[in-house]
Amino acid sequence: MILKSGGIAAAIAVSLLSTGSLPVLAQDAGATECGTDRTIDIAEMTWPSAAALAHIHATILDKGYGCDVAVVAGDTVPTASSMLNRGTPAVAPELWTSTIEDAWAEGIEAGSVVQLADAITDGTVEGWFIPEYTQAEYPELTTAEAVIARPELFADPEDPSQGRLYSCPPGWACELSTTALFEAYGMDETWNLFSPGSGGALDASIARAFTREEPILFYYWGPTAILGKYPAVQIDLGETKPEVYACNTDSACAEPAGITAYPSSPAVVGAAAWIQDEAPVVAEYFSKVGLTNAEISELLVYGDENQADAEATAENFLLTKQDVWTTWVPADVAEKVLAALG
Incomplete structure (x- = not known):
């Protein structure tokens, strides 16, 4: 109360x-x-x-x-x-x-x-998340590799033959890091990287999926109301590599994208x-x-x-x-x- x-x-x-x-x-x-x-x-x-x-x-x-x-x-x-x-x-x-x-x-x-x-x-959290109810149904979905291997579970509503990863709005630093990871994992053949357009639109997409109890793979961070309201599970992206992350968030970095977990700030x-x-x-x-x-x-x-x-x-x-x-x-x-x- x-x-x-x-x-x-x-x-x-x-x-x-x-x-x-x-x-x-x-x-x-x-x-x-x-x-x-x-x-x-x-x-x-x-x-x-x-x-x-x-x-x-x-x-x-x-x-x-x-x-x-x-x-x-x-x-x-x-x-x-x-x-x-x-x-x-x-x-x-x-x-x-x-x-x-x-x-x-x-x-x-x-x-x-x-x-x-x-x-x-x-510490703060930042990374890729799936609903708790999705992982309860598919307990093997704990790592990025396991999730990426199942694009059909996270089908893009506009292109059901592909999975959909909800990224950050344009201009946010996390848009760069999420895009870099998408490329480093070689997801482009079976997944679409979806830009929600704004923070509000990203929140609305997450809320809609949870309300309908549908699978969704999305980037997010905490502490936030979204992670307080909806029971989400952060998937394992491996170890944090500060140099790789620094490059992944720098549009001027000439190195190819690499795999790294998001650091806790x-x-x-x-x-x-x-x-x-x-x-x-x-x-x-x-x-x-x-x-x-x-x-x-x-x-x-x-x-x-x-x-x-x-x-x-x-x-x-x-x-x-x-x-x-x-x-x-x-x-x-x-x-x-x-x-x-x-």
């Missing part, structure tokens, strides 16, 4: 706290303060999971710790650059460092930024170094906030199904996943947050 904010939800929250029915909290109750008068600006990145996390943390720091908090627009490269050079924004709650690897490592070495935790504790809680120095309570909080890929995908399902924005998605998480986030904070902080949600 999804709780709605309001008097009833607040009453339930306060009742749970007073009776001790909430999960065991991280620390004993006590007066917990932010520890700094500086504004803690949190980067709201352009993708749904990072945006929701920004609002989750902003609410907890504001209502629970009494911090002066601002949620600001961000994206990987400009946010990291500003954090490294200007100390703002203070926190990026889901920073994918693979595209800024050298600069980020230099910033940590120089002491201008710190890495407080893994935002996604088991690290996603961390990045912060300006002053947070650790001036607000150790806040730094301690962020050291505990990691979520699994599945947990983040699950929280995104609410936003997808209800067409909710990042702020509403965050509020739903705080109301319905108290067993998760209350372990991040002292008891008095949890009580203040729950009361504020009313």
